Amino acid sequence: MTLYVRFAAHLDAALDALVAAGDLPAGLERRAVTVEPPRDVAHGDLATNAAMVLAKPAGTNPRALAEKIAAELEKLDAVSAVSVAGPGFINLTLTDATWRDELDSILEAEGDYGRSAIGAGATVNVEYVSANPTGPMHMGHCRGAVVGDALATLLEFVGHKVVREYYVNDAGGQVDVLARSAHLRYREALGETIEIPEGLYPGEYLKPVGEKLAAEYGDSYLGKAEEEWLALFRKEAVASMLVMIKADLALLGIHHDLFSSEAELQAAGKPEAAEAWLRERDFVYDGVLEAPKGETPEDWEPVELPLFRSSRFGDDQDRPIKKSNGQWTYFGADLAYHFQKAQSADQLIDIWGADHAGTVKRIVAAVQALTEGKTRFDVKLVQMVRLLRAGEPVKMSKRSGNFVTLADVVSEVGKDVVRFTMLTRKADAQMDFDFAKVVEASKDNPVFYVNYAHARIASLHRKAAEAGISCEIADLSLLDTEELALVKLAAQFPRVVEGAALAREPHRIAFYLYDLSASLHALWNVGNDRPERRFLLPDQPALTCARLFLARGVGQIIRNGLGLMGVEAVQEMH
Structure with a gap:
């Protein structure tokens, strides 16, 4: 049990x-009661809003209730002072011994420090990447891939069972274009000179696909009508693309549990089943869409279509699930896909590119209807990444074939740099990825700054060993207030983890690690001007051991946080 959980229990006991x-009346709702660090460290170590939350339903004055709660909390051995501030906030200052005990807890728990059970074993399906299977991964896919993977790891760490899923969009027109492009490369592999017309994929990555098809089928599909080879080439090309996509994602350390095919979903009649289920509950009806706003196009005709009642859930209009030609709309197919996912998960999370923002409201409405409001569903939008090289934009265009692949970027700067950088901003905020800046050795580069903190700690332990200082145990009472301030920040890791998981925001881990690293660097740098404050004092082995234990605890937190991000902590900087 971590410190914040422990003091939440102490507060509950005080209220009891x-x-x-x-x-205090029995049965008051306490879910809004919090125990957290105060906004101003001068106010103490912990703060609670208990009196502010409970006073009104208890029919009492917040300040008066706060005084009574404070009197109970003062009885705790771990508390050195309690004060009531403003209209009823309660601030607690803990004993130094309490913080030393928490450092012991960090060192004892090691990789499990910060692990939580708030997920209670609930299954969460996290669907991320889901790029069209028409080529290798490029940097347009990278950020969503990292955000989704880090979020999945974070949810596992707090007690969820997680299913990592990739939805293969292999039923749309883009895979027919892929099949035709592969057929051209097939003809090329058999000796033809080809020209790639506008509208097909020109990328060199399709050459091996054409060669594979030529080796397997010979000239069987040369000069044949499209209907004789399109379905086969579509299937073979998509399969080849998925092999490539999986290999690209593996470069980032990303592996999905499940690849779901849109084509198989439709072949299995899942959209029809979803439509029937919704019709039974009057969520789908046959109706005519309103004419487009503004000047009506000449070719527009009112057509009766099956419509989902998304306006019941806050959408601005009902949405068609089929086209006038009887084919499923993208929304209709997506609706069926989410219906399928909800059968085996308690919660659903989709990681989408920000260009899909306009469809969020309707799919959220659909899932609410399909699950009768019982399944939590979050759509996390991820903004595109602008690639720069020393401040100059790097252009990429998938159709031209001149795009920057994910593999190129990982090869140049490394997996961990890519992953960390993708988590240094909130997912829905714009991001620049500058090849020069992400490897820069400066405080302004979070990747370097956090790694440097961990490398410093590793170096410290190596130097201690070289100096003949061995620390099996340490007298932590030698740590003073300035050093215990670092423990106080390290002890916030569990609540940061839980907060990030509840908000579905893995970038919070990166922000926290930067702050923790900054505090470590600041304490370290004090020793530059004041030699007695250095971590390593060969003539004072007892004090050195206490500081080594402090550094080890901080290093453990950094490793735990980086692990959640899918990043390996470095032992030395080169």
Whole structure:
């Protein structure tokens, strides 16, 4: 049990004591009561809003209730001072011994420090990447891939069972274009000179696909009508693309549990099943869409279509699930896909590019209808990444074939740099990825700054060993207030983890690690001007051991946080 959880339990016990004494009514809702660090460290170590939350339903004055709660909390051995501020906030200052005990907890728990059970084993399906299977991964896919993977790891760490899923969009027109492009490369592999017309994929990555098809089928499909080879080439080309995509994602350390095919979904009649289910509950009806706003196009005709009642859930209009030609709309197919996912998961998360923002409201409405409001569903939008090289834009265009692949970027700067950088901003905020800046050795580069903190700690332990200082145990009472401030920040890791998981925001881990690293660097740098504050003092082995234990605890937190991000902590900087 971590410190914040422990003091939440202490607060509950204090409230129970007030109920028993008749100073507080029984049965008050306490879910909004918090225990957290105060905004100003000068106010103490912990703060609670208990009196502010409970006073009104208890029919009492917040300040008066705060005084009674404070009197109960003062009885705790771990508390050195309690004060009531403003209209009823309660601030606690903990004993130094309490923080030393928390450092012991960090060192004892090691890789499990910060692990939580708030997920309670609930299954969460996280669908991410899901790029069209028409080519290798490029940097347009990278950010969503990293955000989704880090979020999945984070949710596992807090007690969820997680299914990592990739939805293969292999039923749309783009895969027919892929098949035709592969057929051209097939003809090329058999000796033809080809020209790639506008509208087909010109990328060199399709050459091996054409060669594979030529080796397997010979000239069987040369000069044949498209209907004789299109379905086969579509299947073979998509399969080849998925092999390539999986290999690209593996470069980032990303592996999905499940690849779901849109084509198989439709072949299995899942959209029809979803439509029937929704019709039974009056969520789908046959109707005519309103004419487009503004000047009506000459070719527009009112057509009766099956419509989903998304306006019931806050959308601005109902949405068609089929086209006038009887084919499923993208929304209709997507609706069926989410219906399928919800059968085996308690919660759903989709990681989408920001260009899909306009469809969020309708799919959220659909999932709410399909699950009768029982399944939590979050769509996390991820903004595109602008590639720069020393401040100059790097242009990429998938159709021209001149795009920057994910593999190119990982090869140049490394997996961990790519992953960390993708998590240094909130997912829906714009991001620049500058090849020069992400490898820059400066405080302004979070990747370097956090790694440097861990490398410093590793170096410290190596130097201690070289100096003959061996620390099996340490007297942590030698750590003073300035050093314990670092423990206080390290002890926030569990609540940062839980907060990031609940908000579905893995970037919070990166932000926290930067702050923790900055505090470590600041404490380290004090020793530059004041030699007695250095971590390593060969003539004072007892004090050195205490500081080594402090550094080890901080290093453990950094490793745990980087692990959640899918990044390996470095032992030395080159």
